[in-house]
Amino acid sequence: MEDKLLVVKCKRGSTEALGRIYEKYKTDMLVLAMSLLNDTSAAEDVMHDVFLTFAENIEKFSLTGSLKSYLLTCLANRARNLNKAKHRQNIEPQQAETVSSDQDEPIGAIMCNEQLKQLSGAMAQLPYEQREIIILHFQAGMTFGTIGRSLGISANTAKSRYRYGLDKLRSVFKNEAKKWNQQIK
Amino acid sequence: MEPADKIKELINTSNAKTTTEADDRILAGAREQLERLRQKNLAAGEAGIWGIIVKSPVARLAAAAVIIIAAVIGIHQISATGIAWADVAERFRTVPFFSATIYMKEDALEEPRQLELWMGPEGRSRMRIGHQVIFGRAGQALKAFDIRKRIEVEPDIQAVELLDMLGNMEEYSLETVIRSITGGKLVDVTPLVNADAVISEDMVVFDALSNDSPEWLRVYALRESRLPIGIRIWDPRDGESVDVFISYFKDQPDLFFNAQAFANKLADPACPDTDLVHIFLNDPGGQSITAKDLLEQDSEIREGK
Numbered sequence: 453m454e455d456k457l458l459v460v461k462c463k464r465g466s467t468e469a470l471g472r473i474y475e476k477y478k479t480d481m482l483v484l485a486m487s488l489l490n491d492t493s494a495a496e497d498v499m500h501d502v503f504l505t506f507a508e509n510i511e512k513f514s515l516t517g518s519l520k521s522y523l524l525t526c527l528a529n530r531a532r533n534l535n536k537a538k539h540r541q542n543i544e545p546q547q548a549e550t551v552s553s554d555q556d557e558p559i560g561a562i563m564c565n566e567q568l569k570q571l572s573g574a575m576a577q578l579p580y581e582q583r584e585i586i587i588l589h590f591q592a593g594m595t596f597g598t599i600g601r602s603l604g605i606s607a608n609t610a611k612s613r614y615r616y617g618l619d620k621l622r623s624v625f626k627n628e629a630k631k632w633n634q635q636i637k
Numbered sequence: 638m639e640p641a642d643k644i645k646e647l648i649n650t651s652n653a654k655t656t657t658e659a660d661d662r663i664l665a666g667a668r669e670q671l672e673r674l675r676q677k678n679l680a681a682g683e684a685g686i687w688g689i690i691v692k693s694p695v696a697r698l699a700a701a702a703v704i705i706i707a708a709v710i711g712i713h714q715i716s717a718t719g720i721a722w723a724d725v726a727e728r729f730r731t732v733p734f735f736s737a738t739i740y741m742k743e744d745a746l747e748e749p750r751q752l753e754l755w756m757g758p759e760g761r762s763r764m765r766i767g768h769q770v771i772f773g774r775a776g777q778a779l780k781a782f783d784i785r786k787r788i789e790v791e792p793d794i795q796a797v798e799l800l801d802m803l804g805n806m807e808e809y810s811l812e813t814v815i816r817s818i819t820g821g822k823l824v825d826v827t828p829l830v831n832a833d834a835v836i837s838e839d840m841v842v843f844d845a846l847s848n849d850s851p852e853w854l855r856v857y858a859l860r861e862s863r864l865p866i867g868i869r870i871w872d873p874r875d876g877e878s879v880d881v882f883i884s885y886f887k888d889q890p891d892l893f894f895n896a897q898a899f900a901n902k903l904a905d906p907a908c909p910d911t912d913l914v915h916i917f918l919n920d921p922g923g924q925s926i927t928a929k930d931l932l933e934q935d936s937e938i939r940e941g942k
Binding site: 456457460461462463464465466467470471474478479482483486487496499500503504506507508510511515561562563564565567568570571574586587590591618619621622624625 | 638639640641643644645647648650651652653654655656659660662663664665666667668670671672673674675676677777778791792794797798801
């Protein structure tokens with residue numbers, strides 16, 4: 453109910469309402485962005501683009517479902533485009549690396565806790581199409597049918613990518629556990 | 638731990654913080670865009686009353702009706718000879734409870750659509766739109782119920798916006814509306830007595846006209862009590878119109894604005910849908926019978942009991 457009113461206020465040009473929407477869904481969006489991109493600068497860029505597009509289209513925007521789902525879906529779409537663009541430019545994302553420590557980040561950047569660093573580091577070891585499905589399923593709560601529709605693939609294909617992704621993660625987590633045990637020894 | 642469980646656990650415990658600088662960077666473009674939209678809306682307001690209204694995504698006429706009601710509530714310092722707008726407004730502000738029945742027609746041949754609005758002290762409101770009854774406070778829709786389905790529902794977006802407009806009524810003062818109608822210049826806002834009808838000696842009529850367009854706005858108020866009782870907006874080009882009838886009541890029970898009390902009645906299958914619309918409202922005619930009682934009385938008469 454509150455979201456509908458916030459959208460109505462945004463339609464009238466209220467930046468306060470926009471700020472309230474941002475504060476409400478910021479963490480969910482950042483976790484999704486970091487899980488997909490494993491890069492704080494890129495996460496900030498896609499967040500910026502999502503809110504800019506939201507504001508640009510606000511006059512025609514009609515909230516039919518959940519605002520959170522809408523924002524997360526927009527973010528996933530933006531992240532996918534960014535990822536494609538990076539591939540086209542032959543600039544590989546920071547795969548297989550965890551996000552840099554807080555000391556290395558520019559002033560005023562996004563600060564991730566240890567769990568988010570671990571999550572985005574693990575997800576970065578998967579091919580993007582598997583990573584996206586796993587994170588949309590678990591974090592955004594989307595069904596394979598919905599994910600498939602938004603990606604233009606069948607629900608079965610989405611499910612297969614999900615399974616492959618989980619298999620890969622199993623070995624990622626095993627390796628991590630091994631490294632951890634060796635460090636303790 | 639299975640990878641799926643591990644991922645779920647990591648997602649649930651993941652967190653990210655941003656500094657004010659990062660927030661500002663992320664929202665910079667969107668804020669600029671909304672500021673441009675706000676300026677555009679303000680400029681549209683100068684173009685005429687319909688300019689204000691068409692910016693609204695909800696039905697144009699419903700928005701018009703509520704703007705006008707808000708305008709009457711928000712009336713300020715417009716002087717005139719005899720009974721002034723301000724007198725009417727001041728009297729209106731002292732009323733503890735009023736209701737407005739709003740009829741909207743898209744053109745002269747359309748059947749009107751009706752909505753009902755009740756407003757009480759402390760910014761409490763209740764609205765019936767379609768099959769929904771919506772409870773609000775200070776311009777916010779708090780709870781909405783579908784009477785036919787007998788369940789709590791998301792409020793009609795039109796109702797949400799209308800209540801919000803009432804909550805921000807200072808934006809829609811009569812002065813603003815009239816300035817908008819007249820393209821920034823107050824042309825003619827004069828209390829008139831309709832000399833053609835004797836009955837109208839008890840009534841004052843406030844007209845607002847425009848130099849730029851043929852639409853007009855008329856507010857009817859009682860001379861003695863100085864209370865507005867009707868509002869009409871009319872576009873002579875196609876007969877598009879809004880008619881608002883305002884009624885006043887002395888005291889209404891708190892239950893009338895109590896969403897929980899309404900929900901309890903909603904759960905009672907013995908309570909007919911028609912009774913639910915106005916449940917807990919003291920009958921304006923001073924009688925304590927319900928619509929159901931009237932129907933039962935009527936059927937008894939027909940059956941010769």
